Amino acid sequence: MDSSAKTSPITAFFSQSQTGVSSWWSWLVVIWFALIIWMYGQVVFGIPMMIAAMVSDPEILDSLEALSADQAGGALENLSSLAVFASPIIAILLWKFRDGFSAKARKTVLIIAASQVILSFCAFIYLVTASNQQVDASFITQILGSNPVSYMFMLLTFPPLALGLWLGQKHIHKRSILSLHTAHAYFRWKRLGFSMLVFWLIAAGLTYLGHVSGKSGVELVFDPDVFWTFLLVTLLFIPLQSATEEIALRGYLNQSLGHYIKNPWIVFFITSAGFAALHLGNPEIAARSGDTPLLIAISGYFFFGFFACILTWIDGGLETAIGVHAANNIFAASIVGYESSALPIPTVFKVPLNTSYDSMMVVVSLSLICFIMYITRKPLISQKS
DSSP states (O other): OOTTOEEOHHHHGGGGGGSSOOOHHHHHHHHHHHHHHHHHHHHHHHHHHHHHHHHHOTHHHHHHHHHHHHTOOOHHHHHHHHHHHHHHHHHHHHHHTGGGSOHHHHHHHHHHHHHHHHHHHHHHHHHHHHHHHHSOHHHHHHHHTTOHHHHHHHHHTSHHHHHHHHHHHHHTSOOOTHHHHBSBSSOOHHHHHHHHHHHHHHHHHHHHHHHHHTSSOOEEOOOHHHHHHHHHHHHHHHHHHHHHHIIIIIIIIHHHHHTTOOOHHHHHHHHHHHHHHTTTTSHHHHTSOTTSOHHHHHHHHHHHHHHHHHHHHHHTBSHHHHHHHHHHHHIIIIIEEETTOSSOSOOSEEEOOOHHHHHHHHHHHHHHHHHHHHHTOOOEEBOOO
16 A cells, blocks of 8 residues: 555555454453553552652651551462463463474473463463452552652553563564554654643643532632652653553554454453453542442543544544543643542642542543544545555
């Protein structure tokens, strides 16, 4: 296909999986590999995050000791941790040096490598499930709010997942890394920046309307002694966290599921439900009022994910979705936050938690953004294939 050929953005992004290697096993291997890289990243950045937090707030050490005493891992947890970190190394080494074995032994080597992949994947799922049940959200909140260095390391735990997907895209799927981000001939940074500006204008306007109407009163809580250092970390690293989530969910999972499920709305529903499920442990969900059903409280995340899918669909790439996601998180982490937030860091204003109202505002704001991005879209210039 000539790079100057124009194609519809409606289908272009999701047809990227038609090139290269797209067998069912390749999707599973890349997901496994990305999750393992992400798990390694949790350790690499999680340790200095905890050290910085304990240096800043010695009480965190007491909380950690109490948490460890109450939730000491058993033999199964220890074996699962060993499998998560050791089995991938065994599998990769066996695969890499498979040609050094005889033809007769090679089959056995590949079976052992595959078994290590399965073992580490099952162990990973078990550990994630166990940790979600054990980790106290208030403890995580205490760490993130302790100092900007801990906050920075927390945000840096996300990009390793994107790194794993990039490596898998290039070396397993045999496709360009760009094809995971956009169907356009290049990544549209201007489009990303424009979507951020649109979001901030709409978010500021709706926040003001909520305040003057009494639906969501705004309180000034600006503290210059702590605000500016946290703001610097937010501006530098929140985009990495937001981009990683978009690359994984609206990028890789949408393309992989769309390769087999031809109805995009079903794909959007699945990945948006997954996005919402990932936020079930957020403090604001636990802090919802007693008469607010869980589905209503979590609906804002589902709608956000669904509209991000639509933005990716109509725009032929992740640029707009990444821009809106990053703008939303920057806005919530620095301008207008609320109590029991997943990002308990200094902001300029605070608003009371109102999950039903917030979910409605997500639908209103993202509907406006989708409309603006739709009418301002330009013909998509496809990549060479």
